[in-house]
Amino acid sequence: MTASAGSLVGDDAARTVHGFSGGADVVLLGAPGATPGTAVEASLPDVAASLAELGLPSPLAHLAGAPADQLTWLAEALERSDDVPVVVAAPDLHISHVALLDLLDRPGVRTAALVADPTAIVEGAGLAGRARVGRDGKQVESVGTAHHTVSRPDRALPGVLRVAPGDRAAAAQALRTAAPLADPSWGDDGVAAATLVLVRAGLPVQASPLGPFDWSRGGVRAVGAAGGPWRQRLRGASRGGDGFFSTYAVRPVSRRITGFGLGHGWSPNVVTMVSLGLGVLAALLVATGAWWAWVVAAVVLLVALAVDCVDGEIARFTRRFSPLGAFLDAVGDRVKEYAVLAAVASVAVREGAPGWPVALAAMAAVTVRHLEDYAYEARLRPSRRSRPDLLPADTPHDLGPQDAPTTFGPPPSRRAQAVHWSKKVVHMPIAERYLLISLTLLTRRPMLVLWALLVAVVVAVAWTQGGRVVAVLLRRDPTWGAVVPAAARGELDEQLDLGPLARLVGRLVGPASRPPFVVGLAGAAVLVVAVPLLLWTGPVAASLAAAVVGSALVALGWQPPVHDRLGWQAPAALWVAEALAVGVLVHHTVGVQTAAGFAYVAAVAYHRYDVVYRLRDTGTAPAAWLATAGLGTEGRLIVLLLLATFAPSAVVPVLWVAAVLLAVLYLAESATGWRRWIAAQGDPLATGARR
Structure with a gap:
């Protein structure tokens, strides 16, 4: 979906796509999930349309089987070649392509997962995928699924993972090793399961922060800054941590x-x-x-x-x-x-x-x-x-303490x-x-x-x-x-x-x-x-x-x-x-x-x-x-x-x-x-x- 002219920011050069994930293999992984049909979601394209806006090809396929099958199939997709990235996305994610630019079209990004501020979630916070990012903000340290708990989660997982060309072979090996261990208790979130496997196997997974953008997935809905996606991107361009x-x-x-x-x-x-x-x-x-x-x-x-x-x-x-x-x-x-x-x-x-x-x-x-x-x-x-x-x-x-919280913490008090x-x-x-x-x-x-x-x-x-x-x-x-x-x-x-x-x-x-x-x-x-x-x-x-x-x-x-x-x-x-x-x-x-x-x-x-x-x-x-x-x-x-x-x-x-x-x-x-x-x-x- 193309943003209306009134919501655009900058000229064509400012909004251009550089092509850092050009030609990537695209995989939709996991069950489609329910669609709430809220006003925010209705204004957002599905993830396949957003990837198309970035010039990425149509998905290779969409696998929604058992967790073991999902991991095995993804490993096969990674083994197809090693000269282009692989973009793995949740099929029920609704998000603008503008929100994906810093993960899929930014210099210096290798294998990385999209992570979001959980305080932006206004519906279904308990249903959102959870992760913990290191104190330096650089890597994902732990991921939760229906079977796996994560101690002190501080980020939500919208459901997009990018695997760099040089990491495809190692990622495929990790997924094949983990596939026999997966069972239905892992749930339907294939992107979270794949991210968990890569993190636990020792493959560095960068944390790519999602700016103040709207997104929704299944019963989860997050609201970003005011305005359309390009306005939200402008808001997110301000550096954090200022006085x-x-x-x-x-x-x-x-x-x-x-x-x-x-x-x-x-x-x-x-x-x-x-x-x-x-x-x-x-x-x-x-x-x-x-x-x-x-x-x-x-x-x-x-x-x-x-x-x-x-x-x-x-x-x-x-x-x-x-x-x-x-x-x-x-x-x-x-x-x-x-x-x-x-x-x-x-x-x-x-x-x-x-x-x-x-x-x-x-x-x-x-x-x-x-x-x-x-x-x-x-x-x-x-x-x-x-x-x-x-x-x-x-x-x-x-590896966190057994008594550590496994749900998102409350937003900071006044x-x-x-x-x-x-x-x-x-x-x-x-x-x-x-x-x-x-x-x-x-x-x-x-x-x-x-x-x-x-x-x-x-x-x-x-x-x-x-x-x-x-x-x-x-x-x-x-x-x-x-x-x-x-x-x-x-x-x-x-x-x-x-x-x-x-x-x-x-x-x-x-x-x-x-x-x-x-x-x-x-x-x-x-x-x-x-x-x-x-x-x-x-x-x-x-x-x-x-x-x-x-x-x-x-x-x-x-x-x-x-x-x-x-x-x-x-x-x-x-x-x-x-x-x-x-x-x-x-x-x-x-x-x-x-x-x-x-x-x-x-x-x-x-x-x-x-x-x-x-x-x-x-x-x-x-x-x-x-x-x-x-x-x-x-x-x-x-x-x-x-x-x-x-x-x-x-x-x-x-x-x-x-x-x-x-x-x-x-x-x-x-x-x-x-x-x-x-x-x-x-x-x-x-x-x-x-x-």
């Missing part, structure tokens, strides 16, 4: 812009650059110091935030993911935020207020929050990795939702920070803008880091047991940004006599507390000595690979040490109001963000020589303190030169690394680069 302001204010605006852009062929990367330009424009308006310009800048900054959401929404709607977009996203948000802070600080200094140290502190606090978050997520990743329950196909219960959104706001994600900056810009009080952001982000850091550290110290951190020590240098080591001096100390000591992690923690405490304190109160030479001692302890205790319950605190601690020392050195020891320290710290901050984004999006770290060329955290700190000890008048000029050199160095290596990775991806359509 409160983004979810309820920014995204509704960005989707309107996205709808317009989809109809006019906008490129996601061009949209990213436009958002960056708007952020820079806001900074230039602020730099004028005029009240009216600050009001306009407040509006422009929020527009830039909305436009920044559009690039990802266009990419997700069209399923065209450019790896270049990951690089542009990595730098755009920081450039906009830092540029506005610098503009506000410059106006404050012109008016006789100490704008630069507060701006530097605010920038450092924002960076701390992100570094801590990324390091913590990297630490938890092993514990959140999907772990399918590998069992014989006829075992009635999965109190739970209020707590969730309150925590989101306190966490100060980017939309909340932009809102705070925009609102305070309206006051035309530069120090209020800077202090408000600094205090809000410090509270966010105290909330997140404090809670996590307390949980670790009180042994209430159940995830740590799943964190396996790394055998080689890992993500955490790359984020530390230790240079040649630290590596030299590590080589002199050797891994055999490696001190415990707490030694490095003591060194970090010296760098974070003693060095700035001595810079503030005593001779610079004393702070230099403290920096040497602290750096040596860090090098000893944090030799790669770092592995400790508090290891995720290490990158943020070293960042705070460097930023704090630079701020105190410039604005107290030397005693000048200059942007040199801000520029220097911004260059280093870019590098730290770049390391995180490259590890997250590409799985590769910057070139090994970069830590040597950039001297590392300990090297840069010691060189600056040496300069302050013997040539304090040269500190500010050297900071300016170092800021430029580091920016060029980091940007050049970053651009080279991203370009190399982009070239390795080949067709940009074939990458699932995160947006």
